[in-house]
Amino acid sequence: MMIQPGMQWHPCACRAPFRAHLAHADVRAARNQRKRLRQRTPRQPTSTACAKRHTRQSGVHCCSSAEDADATAPDQPDPAKNALEGIIRRKYRQIMARVDDMGMEAVETQLSTAVSVDRQGPDFRLTRLIATVREEEGRPTIIAEVRRGHGTSTPGDLAKSAAAAMDAGADTVAICSDAEATPQGLVDLFTVCRAIKQPVVARDWYLHPIQLVDAKEAGAAAVLGITMSVTGRGSSILSQYASALGMEAPVEIVNKQQSDEAEKLGIPFVSVNVGIQLTLGMASIAAQIAAALVQDQPFGNLSMVGVKSMADVTKAAAAGASCIFVADSFFEANAQQLAKHVPADATFDEMRQACLEEVLAVLSQD
Numbered sequence: 001m002m003i004q005p006g007m008q009w010h011p012c013a014c015r016a017p018f019r020a021h022l023a024h025a026d027v028r029a030a031r032n033q034r035k036r037l038r039q040r041t042p043r044q045p046t047s048t049a050c051a052k053r054h055t056r057q058s059g060v061h062c063c064s065s066a067e068d069a070d071a072t073a074p075d076q077p078d079p080a081k082n083a084l085e086g087i088i089r090r091k092y093r094q095i096m097a098r099v100d101d102m103g104m105e106a107v108e109t110q111l112s113t114a115v116s117v118d119r120q121g122p123d124f125r126l127t128r129l130i131a132t133v134r135e136e137e138g139r140p141t142i143i144a145e146v147r148r149g150h151g152t153s154t155p156g157d158l159a160k161s162a163a164a165a166m167d168a169g170a171d172t173v174a175i176c177s178d179a180e181a182t183p184q185g186l187v188d189l190f191t192v193c194r195a196i197k198q199p200v201v202a203r204d205w206y207l208h209p210i211q212l213v214d215a216k217e218a219g220a221a222a223v224l225g226i227t228m229s230v231t232g233r234g235s236s237i238l239s240q241y242a243s244a245l246g247m248e249a250p251v252e253i254v255n256k257q258q259s260d261e262a263e264k265l266g267i268p269f270v271s272v273n274v275g276i277q278l279t280l281g282m283a284s285i286a287a288q289i290a291a292a293l294v295q296d297q298p299f300g301n302l303s304m305v306g307v308k309s310m311a312d313v314t315k316a317a318a319a320g321a322s323c324i325f326v327a328d329s330f331f332e333a334n335a336q337q338l339a340k341h342v343p344a345d346a347t348f349d350e351m352r353q354a355c356l357e358e359v360l361a362v363l364s365q366d
Helices: 012-037 048-058 066-071 077-102 104-116 126-136 155-168 186-196 209-218 234-244 256-265 275-279 283-295 310-319 328-338 348-365
Strands: 141-146 172-176 201-203 222-226 269-273 300-306 322-325
Touching: 066 234, 077 104, 077 209, 104 209, 104 234, 126 141, 141 155, 141 348, 155 172, 155 186, 155 348, 172 186, 209 222, 209 234, 234 256, 256 283, 269 283, 275 300, 283 300, 283 310, 300 310, 310 322, 310 348, 322 348, 328 348
Parallel strands: 141 172, 141 322, 172 201, 201 222, 269 300, 300 322
Antiparallel strands: none
16 A cells, blocks of 8 residues: 555555465575475576575665675675574564554554644654755765674663764764664663754664654654565555654665666665675675666765775775665774774773764765
């Protein structure tokens, strides 16, 4: 069901597609387990068409060549794909447990109420920030990830780290609320949203609209964690429901096919993460592919690029990315090269600040 102006959102429109799609994850896991138990080696896909057919069944990874297909054959499982499937199964179980506890009628009521309630303050705050930064400074918006760990153990610590990141050059922050990263995800998000004035992005694995309601009620202006490789056409449902809540919800794409699908579904905001190498094993061209995907977006659409090196920052900005997402992994990988004036015993917050200052300097020059 498409959300149109003047239409009332009905949560039943999203319930069946998500249950059906996510249930496939457990089915695929059981099927793969049976294959591994067999004492024979199945014939490997030897053509690009066969490889693509093989990987479409998994719903997580899309091979770009016959060699890639061989690398992800059943007797040589892809660790990244298996890890993602494990994460999605865990998340699905958590969501369904909550839905069962609440009852479907209560869930539907909460989804409908969240859309119909009168909201205070402007909607689409991240879009407004992106437009302001582009108009006043002529550069992409910098979104820095801040999460538990590295000496940050309480919501108050997280709020201090977020404020320090913004002082160093970030335009806003993304807070990870996944249960694997923090025992108090929504409390962390709520605390940071109250501590800083700029719109905060909630980062998690989003599979059901009820998660968007949680993020909105905690104070998030946008969510990051809708992945087309996982939710497929359901990505459009999540994107539309987020819009009904007045939130941005970038949908992650990894190739031209998904970019075209996002355009066909009318998804207005996409993200590209260079860190996952865009289904390619060659990191050297990942940034070029990301730039091409950004440039492929229709006029007026927004794009976010997750970077892993300073070269990625430069290429994303040159391609016209609306915003740059700088994850914790970026600070860990580039602190030594970028933070030349930071002492060896510097805290992670100090390394993050030094890296963000470098990112801001490069974007300001461009």
